[in-house]
Amino acid sequence: MASILLTNGRVLAETEPLSNGYVLIKDGRIVSLGPMTGDPGLSADRVVDVKGAYISPGFIDMHTHGIMDVDFMESGAEDIKRGFFEYARYGVTRILGSTLSNPIDSIVNQIKVIRRAKEESPAGDLLAGVHVEGPWLAARCRGGHALEYLKNPKRDDVDRILGEAGDLIKTVTYAPELPGSVWLTETLAARGVVPVLGHTEASYEHAEKAILAGARHVTHMYDTTLGYRENPEEALVMMPGMETAVLYYDEVSIELIGCPVHVPRPFFKFINKVKPRERRIIVTDSLVGTGMPEGTELTYKDGRRVYVAEGVLRMHDPDPAVEGNLTGSAVTINLALKRLCGYADLSVAEAVRWCSLNPATTLGLNMETGSIKIGKYADIAVFGEDFDVRMTLLKGNIIFEKKQEST
Ligand SMILES: [Zn+2]
């Protein structure tokens, strides 16, 4: 479709939200926007009256492992292609598909599968790239990552992964206290991959060294990241950890999982206050069970079993100490946003920045997407008062449209 006109919407334009406005899309891009006052005298191949809904930048989820039985580490290309349209149901227009700690071979091969899905899908542009999460993580802070796969960064592994899949990799999460991590940071930054700190018990010094070498983001802060530690030589004297370093350096963005089980609520207000406006990011870190009914059980390829419980995934395990452990999130980004508005007392426009312009900025995509602005791609989510998504457009193509309820 060459042109679409969205009318009568609350337009979350980058410069100034419009309480009743229009957005005109032509050849995939936003070509005009403004208030509805009078007759703007516009026409298009299709006109959609959104009847007071929000016309928002599409959501960018820079950390997600899967949705609706699709898993970026395990699924084949056909399932991943289906997954793109599942994301669209929640207003998502860009994701980074996240891998998990595995043998390097498996990660490289899986990224090739993801690449094929991207190339073959009509919604392939929804995948902005891959987030490699592990295997260079701290054992103590591994969370849902398998201990047997964790390792220190080695040149052969890094060369292999960047050599065969570097074109698709946008971010890599690693623990900056591991030997070789400064070299890893510099290598990633030089290749245009965003170095990301996470799954770490780093000291302030380790984190600072990585930041000075180019690290620019933190993976699910307050979840598998440790803050202060007591000085072993001075009782009750606290030593700063990674948290202090990533808050001190304004250039580092911080992501929070939009889930109160993973991130206790006061942290949302706190990050909103202490981080520069463009460095606050919300993600889902969602796993395969996302979007599936309560109690759904899923079995991973390696035999591990998980189940959906109140918006999170928990493990089944014969070991009672592990049974029921939190293993990941099952939140959708629109629900995460709704929560964020409440937790940090934010307007819809301000909350939406956390999963549109801000991640676009961290990923270097902000010249082409991430906001409602003339000239940018028409990556748009239309949603109602309760963040119920009615329509999603990816580069001007409608990739999700909720059926009208008949009265
Ligand atoms: Zn993680």
Ligand SMILES: [Zn+2]
């Ligand atoms: Zn993750």
